[in-house]
Amino acid sequence: MDVILLERVEKLGQIGDVVKVKDGFARNFLLPRKKALRANEANKKVFEANRERIVAENGQRREAAQVEAKSIEGTTITLIRQASNTGQLYGSVAVRDLVEALEADGHKIAKSAIVLDKPIKAIGLYEVKVALHAEVAVTVKVNVARSPEEADMQAQGVDVMAQMFERDEAGFTEEYDPNAEPGATAETQGEEEQAQG
Numbered sequence: 001m002d003v004i005l006l007e008r009v010e011k012l013g014q015i016g017d018v019v020k021v022k023d024g025f026a027r028n029f030l031l032p033r034k035k036a037l038r039a040n041e042a043n044k045k046v047f048e049a050n051r052e053r054i055v056a057e058n059g060q061r062r063e064a065a066q067v068e069a070k071s072i073e074g075t076t077i078t079l080i081r082q083a084s085n086t087g088q089l090y091g092s093v094a095v096r097d098l099v100e101a102l103e104a105d106g107h108k109i110a111k112s113a114i115v116l117d118k119p120i121k122a123i124g125l126y127e128v129k130v131a132l133h134a135e136v137a138v139t140v141k142v143n144v145a146r147s148p149e150e151a152d153m154q155a156q157g158v159d160v161m162a163q164m165f166e167r168d169e170a171g172f173t174e175e176y177d178p179n180a181e182p183g184a185t186a187e188t189q190g191e192e193e194q195a196q197g
Contacts, residue, residue, distance in 0.1 A: 001026045002039035004047050007058055008134040009035055015055060016047065065133035068107075072130060076141040077101040078151045083123050092119035093144055098128060102140070120144055125154055 001023045005013050009030070013019050018039050021030065030036035037043040047054070079101060082090045095114045102109045115129040115137075126142040145151035 003030055003036035004039050004043060005030075005036050006047075006054060007035055010134065015058060016051060062133050062135055065136040068132050069136050069138045072102075072107050072109075072132075072140060073138045074141075075102070075105060075107070076143055076155070077105065078143045078145065078148070078155075080147065080151065081123070081144055083146050087123045089121050089123065089144070092121045093142070094119045098140075098142065123150070123154075 002018055002020050003026050005015055005017045005019060008014050012021070026036065026038075031038070037047060077098065079093055079097060081093065084090070095111055095116050098114050098116070099109055099111050109130060109132075113131050115131055120126055120142065123144050123146060126144065127139050128142050129137055130140055131137045143151050143154055145154055
């Protein structure tokens with residue numbers, strides 16, 4: 001299906017471009033969201049008659065998005081979640097969680113603006129793209145941790161999981177006795193020697 005774009009669409013084209021897209025993409029995304037018109041003679045005439053107004057409205061929306069982008073740029077969201085010892089979250093961090101966290105921080109963002117390819121399922125630092133307008137996008141840092149202290153450590157660049165595993169490996173060592181029977185601990189070995197002696 002041929003459509004006339006009413007706004008810039010990533011990987012498709014600019015305002016006014018006539019592009020060929022799959023029917024489903026046009027019917028389910030571009031047309032209902034008023035991002036495009038079917039490319040027929042009547043719509044071409046309507047578009048050309050309103051072109052200046054459409055371009056001007058797009059410019060106003062872009063300027064508003066740029067102002068909003070300045071306030072969001074460099075924002076770090078900290079989300080405290082329960083996770084296993086391996087750092088896997090019980091559940092996941094989805095777009096809704098990010099929208100709520102940004103609102104709590106004083107930024108009103110539409111769900112559709114957050115570009116999250118897949119839900120976040122492990123603790124760590126992530127960079128999430130926020131597309132405020134087709135031509136304006138910013139990056140927000142998301143710090144997912146199990147506690148505020150852990151979040152602070154991650155923010156300083158400490159790899160919390162690696163540090164935790166180092167601590168586990170260094171924490172427990174067992175005395176080794178080459179003469180001990182397999183499976184015997186150092187305490188039982190000492191008691192057997194006293195009993196024999």
